[in-house]
Amino acid sequence: MADVLEFVRAYRLLGRPVLTTGNSFHFKAGAYSAELAEAVLALMESKTGRFDELLIDGEEVRPQAATLSNPWSNIELCYVLDASGAVPVFKNIEQLMARSKSYVRQSLPPHFYLLDDDVLSSEEPLDPQVKSLQAICRLIVCLADLAHFHDEKKSSDEYKLVFVADDSSKGERTVTLYPFLDKSLLAFEVGIALVDSLQGSNLDVNPHLLKERAIFRASLIEHLAGHFDGRERFRLLVSTWSKFVELYENNLATYLSGFSFHKIKQEIATAQITIADQMSKVVGDISGKILSVPVSLVAVIAIAKADSGLESTILVAGLTITSALLAETLAAQKLQYDRIKHSRRMMFSAHFSSARQYPADLKRCLEDAVDGLKENERKLKRSLLALRAICWIPAIAATTLHSFIFQGYLSQGAKQIMKLLLSLSVPL
Known part of the structure; x- marks a missing residue:
């Protein structure tokens, strides 16, 4: 399993070399140092990619056999990052969203790294874009728990969430969302406290959870009524999240008042x-x-x-x-x-x-x-x-x-x- 923290430590010790291609970088040094040897070993142990080339004093060395215990005069390496999306190391946030369609189906990993911006997601203070991305990905996961149906086909290009109104006599019956990741969405602030509190796992601590989840779905359908494209509906929900939360709270207050009365x-x-x-x-x-x-x-x-x-x-x-x-x-x-x-x-x-x-x-x-x-x-x-x-x-x-x-x-x-x-x- 790839260790992102080890990769980040090694990459920073190497001086954060620039990517020469979409997913590889070169490094060259003309003198030995213990810190540099530690960085190369950490890069090997991180398992975030592979050495395309490792030359020590002009001779090619197999990474598996290299101990780097002996001083060298010069070292040159080419490292190729894993581009499958399984390793959470990316050139920038655009590449993250382009490669990682799975992140609309599951939460972001606890650690991921953006090379160009030198941003590690778990480091404080959190980068605003990373914070927003984490919130949107968590929102999608929580919406999947709240939806009546969602697409289980991981190979599908679009992830589909279907919400059905409990009382269809009051308007539109269903709403379908197609969650997606896009840099333009990162400009909006999304609070996830509400959807986190409505997860099915909280049923033991909230006896009214089923009714609150039903009110959430009804509010979602009411908020997105009149918009028919699934992606645009999701964009609208993210961009107007505070208004939607206000609508939900008003609907919940109306229900609680009726229950109280x-x-x-x-x-x-x-x-x-x-x-x-x-x-x-x-x-x-x-x-x-x-x-x-x-x-x-x-x-x-x-x-x-x-x-x-x-x-x-x-x-x-x-x-x-x-x-x-x-x-x-x-x-x-x-x-x-x-x-x-x-x-x-x-x-x-x-x-x-x-x-x-x-x-x-x-x-x-x-x-x-x-x-x-x-x-x-x-x-x-x-x-x-x-x-x-x-x-x-x-x-x-x-x-x-x-x-x-x-x-x-x-x-x-x-x-x-x-x-x-x-x-x-x-x-x-």
């Missing part, structure tokens, strides 16, 4: 059901207890048929106690009603504070829910007040009837009580 609707519906259920329980409790009022009214009839005043008095006392207990029970229900009303205010207060950000339909749902609950509260409150008054009817009716039937006894008893009080008030 749907969740809020569910929260409102749940709160509405919970409050209504609590009110229903209060009404149920009241319904069971208020049935004692008609029963108590029936007991009033027994007063008219009582054989004695004592019996009638006991019946009146029982009905009065029953009415008092029912009134206290209704008072407790009123406290429960107050707690439910307070809970309703607390549950919906957060939604009202954010209502200005809600869409019209969500605002309407919120207002309808609260208005409906308020109407239920008003009816329940009126019912509680009315029932608290009604629960005293049996006691009042019993007392009135008892007083009417036994008014003589009551009058006589009242007179005796008055005499007793007066006698107690007279001083001895």
